[in-house]
Amino acid sequence: MKKERTPIHGKIPSLGILSLACILAAAAAGECVVSYTFDDGLEDQYTIAYPMFREAGLPATFFIIGSKVGDPNGFRSKAEKHTPVMTWRMIRDMAANGMEIGSHGWAHARYQNMDREEILDDIRKNQKELKENAGIDCTSFASPYNAKRGKDGTDILALVKEEGLSGCRPHQKAAGGGMTAEKMNEMVEKAKAKGDWLIFMTHGMSRGYDAWQNPDELRRHLEWVKGQEGVKVLNFSEAARISQNRGR
Numbered sequence: 170m171k172k173e174r175t176p177i178h179g180k181i182p183s184l185g186i187l188s189l190a191c192i193l194a195a196a197a198a199g200e201c202v203v204s205y206t207f208d209d210g211l212e213d214q215y216t217i218a219y220p221m222f223r224e225a226g227l228p229a230t231f232f233i234i235g236s237k238v239g240d241p242n243g244f245r246s247k248a249e250k251h252t253p254v255m256t257w258r259m260i261r262d263m264a265a266n267g268m269e270i271g272s273h274g275w276a277h278a279r280y281q282n283m284d285r286e287e288i289l290d291d292i293r294k295n296q297k298e299l300k301e302n303a304g305i306d307c308t309s310f311a312s313p314y315n316a317k318r319g320k321d322g323t324d325i326l327a328l329v330k331e332e333g334l335s336g337c338r339p340h341q342k343a344a345g346g347g348m349t350a351e352k353m354n355e356m357v358e359k360a361k362a363k364g365d366w367l368i369f370m371t372h373g374m375s376r377g378y379d380a381w382q383n384p385d386e387l388r389r390h391l392e393w394v395k396g397q398e399g400v401k402v403l404n405f406s407e408a409a410r411i412s413q414n415r416g417r
């Protein structure tokens with residue numbers, strides 16, 4: 170896994186279901202932080218994944234593309250064709266029930282082909298729409314296509330920080346396709362041994378890009394992870410704060 174730690178600045182996110190003392194304790198060696206992130210706002214993340222997290226009493230972060238919200242055919246690619254995207258009502262429901270809503274940019278544009286001003290417009294537009302439609306002061310960001318730089322060399326992480334967001338997802342491990350609970354459990358054990366921050370990334374739960382062959386594997390993994398000593402499950406913005414505290 171590429172190690173690019175994300176220092177954070179700006180807004181202090183809400184602490185969700187864990188106390189501040191608990192979060193700071195998570196930085197100790199031999200423990201790990203696990204964050205579950207979902208990209209593109211696909212509808213089955215709401216209908217399938219969100220109930221699993223609620224049932225387990227664990228948080229997750231959903232990175233939303235404002236321009237696609239509510240679109241029944243949100244994606245045009247072969248893999249994602251006719252994959253419906255969740256509505257603002259669904260987003261508000263998740264936010265009201267302990268899930269973090271993050272930004273994945275307004276248009277899911279390829280920032281690597283855009284200059285600083287164009288990228289900034291796209292980031293700001295999504296912040297504005299998330300606020301207006303869901304009342305969310307979004308603090309977390311996942312760069313579309315995980316782009317790190319614009320065509321003029323703009324550092325996207327630095328830009329996101331300048332805009333007052335808490336951080337830009339620095340690395341991720343895909344969870345989808347043929348992933349199993351056992352494989353995810355193993356990844357958590359490895360992260361724990363290294364005192365690492367493990368960030369899972371999921372797109373489709375039942376259809377669309379890299380969809381799970383058996384979504385119930387995620388539920389089985391969550392049942393396991395919530396009972397693990399030394400494993401803190403935090404949403405992205407909370408984990409980004411620890412990352413800064415650890416100076417990594």
Ligand SMILES: [Zn+2]
Nearest residue numbers: 208209313314
């Ligand atoms: Zn995406």
